[in-house]
Amino acid sequence: MNADYGAPTELAGPLQQRRALYQPRLPPCLQGATVRVEYGDATATIDPTGAHAVAQAFPRTYGQRLVTFLTPDGAAGAGKAVDERPPIRVGVVFSGRQSPGGHNVVWGLHDALKAYNPQSILYGFIGGTEGLFANKTLEITDDVLASYKNQGGFDLLGRSIDQIRSSKQVSAAMTTCQDLNLDGLVIVGGVTSNSDAAQLAETLVQKNCKTKVVGVPVSLNGDLKNQFVETTVGFDTVCKLISNVCLDAISAGKYYYFVRLMGRKASHVALECALQSHPNMLIMGEEVALSKLTLMEVINKICDGVQARAELGKHHGVLLIPEGLIESIPEMYALIQEISNLHNNNVPVTEIPTQLSPWAAALFQFLPPFIRRELLLHQESDNSAQLSQIDTEQLLAHLVEAEMIKRTKEGRYKGKKFSSVCHFFGYQARGSLPSNFDCDYAYVLGHISLHMIAAGLTGYMATVANLKDPVHKWRCAAAPLTAMMSVRRHLRGPGAIPIGKPAIHPSPIDLKGKAYELLREKASSFLLDDFYRTPGGIQFEGPGSDAKPITLTIEDQDYMGDIEMLKLYLDKVKTIVKPGCSRDTLKAAISSMISVTHVLTVMSHPLNAELPLYHFN
Numbered sequence: 001m002n003a004d005y006g007a008p009t010e011l012a013g014p015l016q017q018r019r020a021l022y023q024p025r026l027p028p029c030l031q032g033a034t035v036r037v038e039y040g041d042a043t044a045t046i047d048p049t050g051a052h053a054v055a056q057a058f059p060r061t062y063g064q065r066l067v068t069f070l071t072p073d074g075a076a077g078a079g080k081a082v083d084e085r086p087p088i089r090v091g092v093v094f095s096g097r098q099s100p101g102g103h104n105v106v107w108g109l110h111d112a113l114k115a116y117n118p119q120s121i122l123y124g125f126i127g128g129t130e131g132l133f134a135n136k137t138l139e140i141t142d143d144v145l146a147s148y149k150n151q152g153g154f155d156l157l158g159r160s161i162d163q164i165r166s167s168k169q170v171s172a173a174m175t176t177c178q179d180l181n182l183d184g185l186v187i188v189g190g191v192t193s194n195s196d197a198a199q200l201a202e203t204l205v206q207k208n209c210k211t212k213v214v215g216v217p218v219s220l221n222g223d224l225k226n227q228f229v230e231t232t233v234g235f236d237t238v239c240k241l242i243s244n245v246c247l248d249a250i251s252a253g254k255y256y257y258f259v260r261l262m263g264r265k266a267s268h269v270a271l272e273c274a275l276q277s278h279p280n281m282l283i284m285g286e287e288v289a290l291s292k293l294t295l296m297e298v299i300n301k302i303c304d305g306v307q308a309r310a311e312l313g314k315h316h317g318v319l320l321i322p323e324g325l326i327e328s329i330p331e332m333y334a335l336i337q338e339i340s341n342l343h344n345n346n347v348p349v350t351e352i353p354t355q356l357s358p359w360a361a362a363l364f365q366f367l368p369p370f371i372r373r374e375l376l377l378h379q380e381s382d383n384s385a386q387l388s389q390i391d392t393e394q395l396l397a398h399l400v401e402a403e404m405i406k407r408t409k410e411g412r413y414k415g416k417k418f419s420s421v422c423h424f425f426g427y428q429a430r431g432s433l434p435s436n437f438d439c440d441y442a443y444v445l446g447h448i449s450l451h452m453i454a455a456g457l458t459g460y461m462a463t464v465a466n467l468k469d470p471v472h473k474w475r476c477a478a479a480p481l482t483a484m485m486s487v488r489r490h491l492r493g494p495g496a497i498p499i500g501k502p503a504i505h506p507s508p509i510d511l512k513g514k515a516y517e518l519l520r521e522k523a524s525s526f527l528l529d530d531f532y533r534t535p536g537g538i539q540f541e542g543p544g545s546d547a548k549p550i551t552l553t554i555e556d557q558d559y560m561g562d563i564e565m566l567k568l569y570l571d572k573v574k575t576i577v578k579p580g581c582s583r584d585t586l587k588a589a590i591s592s593m594i595s596v597t598h599v600l601t602v603m604s605h606p607l608n609a610e611l612p613l614y615h616f617n
């Protein structure tokens with residue numbers, strides 16, 4: 001056992017110490033020691049054409065019913081007496097990548113477990129899945145938890161490879177569950193970890209192992225999203241960390257900041273950051289893939305933006321990209337696939353460039369040496385490229401600069417020399433202290449996990465609905481992991497044929513969804529007007545402390561960014577229109593300043609009550 005795990009962080013700074021005192025909120029149904037378990041409809045899968053394949057792969061855990069947790073019946077709402085509740089033995093493992101809030105899952109699980117029966121035991125697996133395979137545990141107690149409450153990182157237990165997949169791994173996990181006589185195993189992670197959790201649950205049922213397997217959606221990427229899961233723990237936190245560069249850019253007016261954000265298969269982090277901070281450009285992987293934009297088309301798009309801004313005398317800007325962008329560009333994807341196949345065939349790294357097809361070799365040679373080196377790195381556990389290690393923002397900045405020089409020489413660009421600074425806001429965001437929202441959400445999910453195990457559920461994920469509402473309105477539930485699965489398809493041939501193993505796949509940005517629609521509406525204003533918005537870093541107290549991801553709240557609520565803009569521009573509104581002016585006049589005045597098409601939403605917002613003189617007629 002590594003002596004450092006679970007050791008008190010004596011050097012904690014004042015903010016860390018204060019955060020450790022924050023008590024996460026619980027919805028009413030979780031405030032007692034027990035819950036009422038209500039069973040709903042049997043489930044199929046979110047992918048109807050893949051249902052048969054999922055049912056075949058998961059014969060014992062497919063089709064289970066949805067479950068909701070409610071306040072127990074009875075006057076006191078107390079549920080079963082403590083002597084009717086046998087102690088429960090649970091293990092918890094950090095399987096996925098670290099994400100702000102993960103520690104609170106353990107804390108919530110521990111508190112619920114001890115409230116259920118103080119004799120219950122919680123083991124944390126040290127070093128993630130490898131600790132699970134090797135049965136390396138740390139008993140989680142109040143003392144152990146003390147300095148990890150509401151703290152970032154996964155350092156309470158650490159993590160290793162996010163994989164419980166090979167038969168050797170599955171059998172090692174089962175042996176540990178049996179040796180520790182576990183009633184439940186809680187697996188904390190994103191799409192990959194929860195797919196593995198489903199497989200482990202199925203295997204344990206088939207082998208008559210009593211341990212129930214429960215998944216908890218923790219991933220900063222925000223791509224574990226479906227009709228049961230509204231968002232993942234950590235996403236809110238990481239999206240609050242980029243806005244300062246916008247103000248820096250506009251202050252000196254000389255740099256373009258190229259910012260790469262986490263998000264391998266989907267651009268949720270980049271989209272949320274854009275809606276939070278209003279950078280000038282956002283290039284999303286989903287858009288590029290849909291339009292099949294080539295690398296040079298992406299570069300030209302950025303250069304056109306730079307040029308349009310230069311015509312307004314602006315030589316600064318902020319551009320956001322997700323780390324997965326590079327894989328969304330068709331020719332880059334094909335190149336990465338070729339490299340991946342060569343890796344899978346154990347071709348030595350030094351020989352890969354010589355074994356590429358002629359067109360791939362040509363593209364590879366065209367790329368700057370640092371990108372070539374990064375593309376050749378060994379793959380992730382899911383066989384994808386190590387996107388966090390590929391400096392796509394530097395590749396874009398490099399090619400944009402070359403194109404701007406070319407345009408200057410050809411007389412097509414007359415602005416100042418293009419100058420860029422690149423950032424990857426990945427790991428630093430990932431290690432942040434979690435926001436209040438992530439602290440609460442994770443703590444609640446930890447509680448739900450215990451009640452799932454107590455109810456004997458296996459192959460389920462802990463879920464919370466109504467997250468956009470205050471905590472007392474959150475609805476606690478559990479959904480079968482198989483219900484979230486789909487099967488990858490061949491796009492060739494007559495009709496799509498399901499292939500491959502069913503899994504929970506990352507959900508891309510919905511290009512027909514409200515969040516994306518909002519971004520499209522604002523794109524030209526963002527590009528040219530520099531309406532940078534500063535949500536600030538994470539705030540634990542005061543006005544920003546309960547702010548939630550815009551992409552989470554947008555489905556049913558007004559877009560607060562516009563309200564804030566309207567507030568900012570109120571003085572200007574007063575110079576343009578007179579009190580009591582008509583609705584159309586006010587609308588035109590606001591439109592002229594904030595260039596939004598959904599001004600009516602702004603005007604019908606309760607903020608109008610704060611502007612009595614400007615109520616429209």
Ligand SMILES: O=P(O)(O)OC[C@H]1O[C@](O)(CO)[C@@H](O)[C@@H]1O
Nearest residue numbers: 097221262263264323387388430
């Ligand atoms: O810590 P590692 O192994 O570099 O992992 C990086 C990856 O993990 C994530 O942060 C979370 O899945 C990805 O966005 C990123 O590509």
